[in-house]
Amino acid sequence: MSIGHALLGLLETGPRHGYDLKRVYDERFGHDRPLAYGQVYSTLSRLLRNGLVEESGVEPGGGPERKRYAITDAGVTDVADWLVTPENPQIYLQSALYTKVVLALMSGRDAEEVLDVQRSAHLRAMRGLVARKQQGDLTDQLICDHALFHLEADLRWLELTAARLGELAKEVDN
Amino acid sequence: MGAETAGDGPVNEILLGGVELRKSFGSTPALDGAALAVRPGEIVAIMGPSGSGKSTLLHCLAGIVAPDSGTVTFQGQDLARLSDRQRSALRRSEFGFVFQFGQLVPELSCVENVALPLRLSGVRRREAEKTALDWMARLEVESLGRKRPGEVSGGQGQRVAVARALVTAPKVIFADEPTGALDSLNGEQVMRLLVATARDSGAAVVLVTHEARVAAYSDREVVVRDGRTRQVELVP
Structure with missing residues (x-):
């Protein structure tokens, strides 16, 4: 199962923090196997590097958990193809x-x-x-x-x- | 992906085509714009849940049921333009049928059942039964010739029915859940022989089934849902 695509799909409903993404993913798909935080952030940095997501704001305090991510047009196309x-x-x-x-x-x-x-x-x-x-x-x-x-x-x-x-x-x- | 049309290829390649077929029974719609194109010798599975309209689609294509609107053509000829008598003659000579249940005449022997379409077309008994026995041999049931349908097993009866469907060397076999009443082993034997004999004789097969293992004997599948056809073209 492609975690990256699943996270991209969830970002289509609106920008989210990494923590928020993990929570929604676990609720919807992670019944037996919740995502590890490390996996969420490593996946997000790969998506960022590939231009499929972008940062859409950072809350005060710093740290990866403060960043919000939004899907890019390339990300939407990628999800559509994957589906x-x-x-x-x-x-x-x-x-x-x-x-x-x-x-x-x-x-x-x-x-x-x-x-x-x-x-x-x-x-x-x-x-x-x-x-x-x-x-x-x-x-x-x-x-x-x-x-x-x-x-x-x-x-x-x-x-x-x-x-x-x-x-x-x-x-x-x- | 999308609704199938009879215009997917050169017209002369389409043996049997249905376009924009609509049919209701009372206020219940069974077909709502279904379409299907079958090429010579092709084996097409019509899949879909119960009540989706797949059997109605088969009946319309076979000229058993007239659609409320839309066109069915066989070798370019519009079935609606034929008289009842011409349509019956077409069904007898060019189409063969295999159903799930109750298709053999219980009072006749198996060989008489297989020979029946030829006898109805005026072929003499001896010649008709000789041809029937040839087909029964290909379906591996020649030893059952003198038995009545009630004396043979379900799987054997279906193979007799397949022989009967093929005896006139039709261009299309319509098979509606042909293995629906059989266990896995017998169902598989019927499908193996149905497909092999149809391919040998060049007949196309329109196969209605809800079983994926049966549909796997086809060349391609068309899915019917809520009276509409959907087909998928996968990138090779």
Whole structure:
């Protein structure tokens, strides 16, 4: 999961301090793994260096926690590209996909598109496995079947999420 | 990404096309501007949640249900301009059908079921049954010829149904949840044989399914949601 992109996505709703970003990230996406402060600030300095965020004010007192960061136009483009670039199909993707869907909803983008491109990427991987299975021996078939069932499970979660986008949008709005 | 149109490629490459299809049942809209273009020999999966309109789209494309508006063309010919009789003849000769349940006539033997579309087109019994047995062999069910559908398993029955769908050498097979009533192993066997025989004979397949593992046998997928089609073009 790309922490940098997630932070950029959160900055699209308005400038924030590093601490504030960590708090919102942990609330939305960090259920099991909250972000470390060090990770937030190292990510922000990388985004700053790459021109994807800029400082938008420093409160008196100094120190990195006093700086506010805002997303730049280049940052917005970067988030937009990331949201519609499918994740490499592999099992246990839900955390990255969930983050993308929530950020798409928060920024008023087409969350269905996020799911559509991922479905396509998954099906492309599954077609490759089906082809390999048809040419392979029984061992190949069993190995491919294992991967196919896992990818299918991801897709079932994706379809359920697609069906619940309206509900999720309301929750994100709150 | 966007709604599919029948104008994505040269017109002569489109075998079957539906444009701006709308259909309501009473006050319930089933299709709301759906579109699909199928090229010769292509296997297209129509995916989507229950009630999204995917079966209605298949029925409109197959000329079983007339859309309220929009156009369906087969080989450039508008289906709405055909008489009922011409449409029936088209369905019998150019289209094959595989459904989830209850498609075989229980009073007929399996070979008679497979031969039925040929018999309805006027082919003599002996010749029709010989062709039927050839197709049953390709679907690995030739030994079931004299059995009735009630005497064979679900997976075998579906393979008989696939043989029947292919017996007239149609240009399009419409398959609506063909593995929906089967377990994984039988479902896979049906899909493997359906796709292999369709590819051998050059038939296109329009496959309605909500199962990703079944859709993975297709060349591409189109998603139907709330009666509208969405398709995705991934960068290779």
